[in-house]
Amino acid sequence: MTSQTIPEARVRSAPDLGVLLTGAGALLLVGSALLPWAGYAGFPGKMTLSGYPGGARLYVLLLALPALALLRPLPGRAAALRAAANVELAVVALTVYFVAYAGGGFVNVGGGVYPAMIGAILYLVGSRRLPTSEAVAEGVALPDASWRFPVESLVVAGTAGLALWLFVIGLGMPSSSIASGSDLTLGPLSINDVANSGQFLAYVITIAGVALVAGRLGLLKSLTIMTGRHPKLFVAAGFIAAAAFPFTQNGSGESLSIAARIGVFAAAAVGLNIVVGLAGLLDLGYIAFFGVGAYFGALVSGSVTSVTGVHLPFALTIVLGGLVSGIFGLLLGAPTLRLRGDYLAIVTLGFGEIFRITVNNLDGSAGPSLTNGPNGVSNIPDLALGSFNFGANHTLFGIDLSFQSNYYWLELLLLAFVMTSFLRLSESRIGRAWVAIREDELAAAATGINTTRLKLLAFALGATLAGAAGTVNAHVVKVAAPDSFTFIESATLLAAIILGGMGTVPGALLGATVLYLLPEKLRFLHDLRLLVFGIALVLIMRFRPEGLVASKRRAREFHDHETDPAAEAVA
Amino acid sequence: MSVLEARAVTKRFGGLTAVKDVDLVVNEGEILGLIGPNGAGKTTFFNCLTGMETPTAGDVTYKGAPLPKRPDLITKAGVARTFQNIRLFNNMTALENVIVGRHTRTKAGVFAAVGRGPRYHREERESEQTARDLLTFVGLGRVGDELAKSLPYGDQRRLEIARALATDPGLLLLDEPTAGMNPNETAAAIDLVKGVQARGIAVVLIEHDMRFVFGLCDRVAVLVQGQKLLEGSPSEVQSDDRVIAAYLGKPTEAETAGDKQ
Numbered sequence: 001m002t003s004q005t006i007p008e009a010r011v012r013s014a015p016d017l018g019v020l021l022t023g024a025g026a027l028l029l030v031g032s033a034l035l036p037w038a039g040y041a042g043f044p045g046k047m048t049l050s051g052y053p054g055g056a057r058l059y060v061l062l063l064a065l066p067a068l069a070l071l072r073p074l075p076g077r078a079a080a081l082r083a084a085a086n087v088e089l090a091v092v093a094l095t096v097y098f099v100a101y102a103g104g105g106f107v108n109v110g111g112g113v114y115p116a117m118i119g120a121i122l123y124l125v126g127s128r129r130l131p132t133s134e135a136v137a138e139g140v141a142l143p144d145a146s147w148r149f150p151v152e153s154l155v156v157a158g159t160a161g162l163a164l165w166l167f168v169i170g171l172g173m174p175s176s177s178i179a180s181g182s183d184l185t186l187g188p189l190s191i192n193d194v195a196n197s198g199q200f201l202a203y204v205i206t207i208a209g210v211a212l213v214a215g216r217l218g219l220l221k222s223l224t225i226m227t228g229r230h231p232k233l234f235v236a237a238g239f240i241a242a243a244a245f246p247f248t249q250n251g252s253g254e255s256l257s258i259a260a261r262i263g264v265f266a267a268a269a270v271g272l273n274i275v276v277g278l279a280g281l282l283d284l285g286y287i288a289f290f291g292v293g294a295y296f297g298a299l300v301s302g303s304v305t306s307v308t309g310v311h312l313p314f315a316l317t318i319v320l321g322g323l324v325s326g327i328f329g330l331l332l333g334a335p336t337l338r339l340r341g342d343y344l345a346i347v348t349l350g351f352g353e354i355f356r357i358t359v360n361n362l363d364g365s366a367g368p369s370l371t372n373g374p375n376g377v378s379n380i381p382d383l384a385l386g387s388f389n390f391g392a393n394h395t396l397f398g399i400d401l402s403f404q405s406n407y408y409w410l411e412l413l414l415l416a417f418v419m420t421s422f423l424r425l426s427e428s429r430i431g432r433a434w435v436a437i438r439e440d441e442l443a444a445a446a447t448g449i450n451t452t453r454l455k456l457l458a459f460a461l462g463a464t465l466a467g468a469a470g471t472v473n474a475h476v477v478k479v480a481a482p483d484s485f486t487f488i489e490s491a492t493l494l495a496a497i498i499l500g501g502m503g504t505v506p507g508a509l510l511g512a513t514v515l516y517l518l519p520e521k522l523r524f525l526h527d528l529r530l531l532v533f534g535i536a537l538v539l540i541m542r543f544r545p546e547g548l549v550a551s552k553r554r555a556r557e558f559h560d561h562e563t564d565p566a567a568e569a570v571a
Numbered sequence: 572m573s574v575l576e577a578r579a580v581t582k583r584f585g586g587l588t589a590v591k592d593v594d595l596v597v598n599e600g601e602i603l604g605l606i607g608p609n610g611a612g613k614t615t616f617f618n619c620l621t622g623m624e625t626p627t628a629g630d631v632t633y634k635g636a637p638l639p640k641r642p643d644l645i646t647k648a649g650v651a652r653t654f655q656n657i658r659l660f661n662n663m664t665a666l667e668n669v670i671v672g673r674h675t676r677t678k679a680g681v682f683a684a685v686g687r688g689p690r691y692h693r694e695e696r697e698s699e700q701t702a703r704d705l706l707t708f709v710g711l712g713r714v715g716d717e718l719a720k721s722l723p724y725g726d727q728r729r730l731e732i733a734r735a736l737a738t739d740p741g742l743l744l745l746d747e748p749t750a751g752m753n754p755n756e757t758a759a760a761i762d763l764v765k766g767v768q769a770r771g772i773a774v775v776l777i778e779h780d781m782r783f784v785f786g787l788c789d790r791v792a793v794l795v796q797g798q799k800l801l802e803g804s805p806s807e808v809q810s811d812d813r814v815i816a817a818y819l820g821k822p823t824e825a826e827t828a829g830d831k832q
Contacts, residue, residue, distance in 0.1 A: 421685050428684035428691075429677050429698070436660045436671045443658035446621060448646035448675035448738050461681065 019070050021126025022081060026067030028119025029088065033061040035112030037095065040103050043195050047099065048110065056095040056199060059206035060116060063088040064123070066213050078130040080216035085120070085127040087209030091202050092120040098198025152226045157237035159223060164241040166207055167513065168248065171255045173200050204518075242412055246405030253402030257476075258520070260404060263411035264473045266512035267418045269496045270505060271465030276494065277503035278426055279458035280438030281337070282345040284490050285352025289463035291485035292328050293321040293470025295359060298377035298480035299370075306377050307369055314383050318414075318471045325467020326460045333459035337452060340441075352490055360482040376481025383410075383475050390475075407476050414472050418465050419505050425461075426503065434458055499540055501547025510548055572599050574742050574773045575620070575650070580629035582612075582619050589615040591797040592629070597742060602764060602774045604788035604805075606781070608818055612797040613777045614655055617744050621645055621652045634741065647675040651740035653731040655747045655777070661720035665711055665730050668719050669702035672737025702737060709733040709763060725756040729763065736767065743767060745776040749783055761787050785809060793817065 037057060038047035045055015053061050066084040069077045096113050100106045173196065214220050227234045246256055268290050275283045297318075302311030312320070336347045363373025371377065382403070383390040390406040425431045433454050436444040445451050474480045492515055500511025518533065540548070575597040582590040590612040597603050605613050618624040620631060622642035631638045633648055660668050677698055683691045706712050709729040714722060719730060728748060735743055748764065749757045757780060764787055767774055778784045784791060785805040793800040793808060795817040801808065808814055 424685050424687060425681065429674060429679045429694075430681060430684050432663070432667060432671050433674055435663060435667075439660035439662060440658050442623070442642075443654065443660065444671070445642040446623070446646060446652055446654075446658075447672050447734060448643050449671070450641075450643045457681065 016129070016131060018126050018129030018131065021122050021129060022067055022085075023070055023126070025085075025119045025121070025123030025126055026064040026070075028115045029060055029064040029092075029123060032112040032114075032116035032119055033057040033064075035115065036110035037112045037116070038099050038103060039108045039110045043099055043102055044199050050112075056091065056202040057112070059091050059202050060088065060095070062206060063091060063209055063213075064119075066217075067123070069217075074217060076216045076218055078127070078132045080213045081127040081130060083212040083216050084209065085124040087205060087212065089120045089124050091205055091209070092116050094198060094205065095202050098195060098202075102195040102198070152230060153233055155223070156227050156230045156234045159227070160234055160237035161241045164238065164245065168245060168255070170200065170203055170207075170517065171258060173203065239412075239416060243409065246401050246408055247397075247399050249402065249405070253404030256402060256404035256408045258517075260408045260411045260476050261473075262513055262516045263408070263415050264469050264476060265493070265496070265516050266509050267411070267415045267469040267472075268466050269493050269500075269508040269512040270415075270418045270422050271462045271469065272493050273497045273503060273505075273508050274422060274425065274434075274465070275458050275462035277497055277508075278431055278438065279434040279455055281455060281458060282341065283348045283459070283462070284345050284487070284494065285348040285350070285355070286462070286466060286493055287485045287487075287489040288352045288355035289325045289329060289466035290470040290473070290489075291355055291359065291480070292325040292463075293467030294474040294480040294484070295371060295377065295470075296321040296324050296467070297471030297474035298380055301377075301380045301475065303377055303380045305372055305375075305379055307372075314385065314471075314475070318468050321471035322464040322468035325470065326464035328467075329460040329463025330456060333456045337455045337459065349487065349490075352485070352487055356482050356485050359485075371480075371482075374482060376479055376484075377474075378479040378481070380474055380478045380480070383407075407472075411472060411476065414469060418469070421465070422505055430454070430457070495537060497547075499537060499547060501549040504547070504549050507547050507549035573597060574599050575631065575633050575775075577620065577631045578629055580616065580619055580631065581627045582615055582624060583627045589797050590619060590626075593794070593797075593799050595792060595799070595802075597773050597775055600768060600771055600773055601789040602768055602776070602787055604784040604791040605775060605777045605794060606779070606784055606791060606808075607794035607800075610796075611794040613794050614746055616794065617652065617746055617775075617777065620744060621650060643675070646738050646740075649739070649741035650744065651735035651738045651742070652744040653728070653735055653746055653748065655750065657724075657727045657731055659719040659727055659731060659734070661718065663719060664716050665706060665719055665722065665733075666699070666702055666715035668730055669705050669733045669737045670698050672705075672734040673698040673701060674738075676737075676739055702733075705733040705736050706730075708736070708766065710759070725752050725759075728752070728760070732763065732767070736770075736772075740772060742773045742775065745774060745778075747777055747779065749778060749780050757783055 033053040034051050034057075036048045036050050037043075037055075041048055043055070045057070046052060047055050047057065063084050066080055069080065074080075096109065096117065099109050099113070103109065211220070214223075245259065249256060268286070272283065272286045275281050275286070299306045299308045300310045300312040300317055300320075302309075332348070332351050336344060339347060358367075359371045359376075360374055361367050362370040363375075365373075382392075383406075388406075390403065390410070392403055394401045394403075394406070426434075433444065433449045436447065436449060437451050437454060441451055477484075493512075496511035496515045497508050498511070499507075499514065500509065501507025515533075518536075573596045575595070577593060577595045580590055580593045580595075581588065593612075593616060595603075595616075605616070607613055615624060619626040619629075620638070622638075622640060622645045625640065633645075633650055636648075638650070639645055639648060660671060663671070677694050679691050679694055703712070703715065706715050709732055711722075711726055711729055711733065714726065719727065722730060732743075732745070732748070745764070749760050752760060761783065764774055764776070776784075776788070785808075788805060790802065791805050791808040792802040793811075793814050800813055800817060801811060803811075
């Protein structure tokens, strides 16, 4: 210990070992992305070509790019590179596994796999040796200049567009040859199915990884600042991008059909968010209200299998379906909302099951003939608004649009309505009263809130929105049958809002998307998918209890103690 | 003129009579102290007045009209309260806590909230302004955006008072407003309660800090084992042997004899 200047000088003359290792790993990874990874044809992404970073190699390349940060000491650099290296290793391992598995053994992998594996390990080891600084990357706000508005608008709108574009790519990725919605007892999967699943997983992990790296570099904070300054622009850009989606499908309807179902699912999740996220009432039978709407929509749709034979215009159906469902909500809520917490959850769980069993038995033999029992009300005809037939393909601006785009747009409108209602309610006198009840019911009553009435209102409103979504869903899937309204559906909806973030709209959207899409894309796991699903939920609850997109309030609820000392020091 | 009149209020829990035949009159604009040893039934009496408990017998009138049964209706009628163990909406900001207090004095329903017409916006603005004024009044003007749970203890008590004041009460019931406070905070609390009185609001407070009670209250009522022992000016109560006996117990014959020697 002679002087402290010597180590510093050494750092300047010879770079740190961590920097060297990380850089070498990243270079190897970039190189490997240009070499073939599969020694056989058939794996998606043209993985046999050299000099072309297709398929999962693109993700490998993308995750090696943060190593460019080695050239300049950015705040949060080490943390960002560690995250990138973790995810990179996962993507490489996963892809190698799937390439080997689909190729019939490790002998059939291409030459690019070896440098990739070595590179990923070097990357990981190197990033762990990087000198860490205490500085956490803070979001940077743009200076108040004349160019700030156009730049920020562009970033905000671009983000909304990018998010949807990524979603669309994921949606369009071939998952498996099995038609979605079929049962899980399938025969052996083809090589292609397995390979496609691997591609999709790598894609999802890469997106999560890039988001993580951006977060560590403080870019997400900057983005939050900017979207917070232009919220309307952000929403409008997202909505326009979503509305433009059908024009990119070249007349195909497969992705649109899935997207429409996700939309309906998301609308129901946002409705449930009122009940659970705002008012704090745990409702485990929520899908029953969705079911009431679906059956109502089916019975008045003019379907040949409907015993009523009534055919109402759809605009009326959706309003009445919501109202009928809301009345069911009142009927169930009035006696049960005196219960709290677990007891309410059990009663609502029971209601959900009663609904399913009842519609299963209203087939004329065990009860009045209304629902066709287990067969449900099927052959629901396509919607028609005036002379516009939802079941026909159309051409707009010279672009072919499949009939699914009509339902997709209908669902988008529904979602926009539900989202607006939720957002406006949550920031109103009613929404504040709900949160107050959730926080402390006795104090809320002492503050002048009629707790029974407000809880009932939340319950009925949630039911109404679910009912409206149900009528739309009946027309999208063309059938209302009891087995669509099982407990697992309620649980999945609940999981969607907990995973996404309680009490937020983007959270409910993201949660609904992930929870709808993952099981669809993970069918190759057969029954294991529920296990994987469960593990994923446990991990998220462990590491991000406030959900993926946390409301300001929930984020502070869970993390305020971490920032408190700093705040006190400032004050 | 009286604001609140409680006549023969009794509350039994099974075989235990927590409050027995208590009469209490609160006059307009006065500060009334309610004291008594632990377990005397003070908080239960408060609960009976605010609908948290239903009295077994007796009746209560507020400004001449019988008090409603439900807590929210009682608050709407004009009787607000705070709690012995602070009950704030912890994960709402201080400002939001006070705005919630405006609930009974505002009207916007579901349709107004979704539709957001000019009337809705006006009401929201008014609620926020009232809440900010009240925060300033209790001395929390600068912490409106803090979460309630992250405020220091003394501030939380003040916030609870601001929330109660937001309901535009004619009578404010404070349950141990200085519990857990240091002398500085207690001194500030005296000013705060006097400020509330200056707004024309009658105050009833349960308190164990005798300096606080006798320095602040216009009248003091003593509750012992569920019954009202006496009621009078601070000096009357202070000099009454029965009150001292209730708190400290009666000296036995032998001790009395010993003292005289």
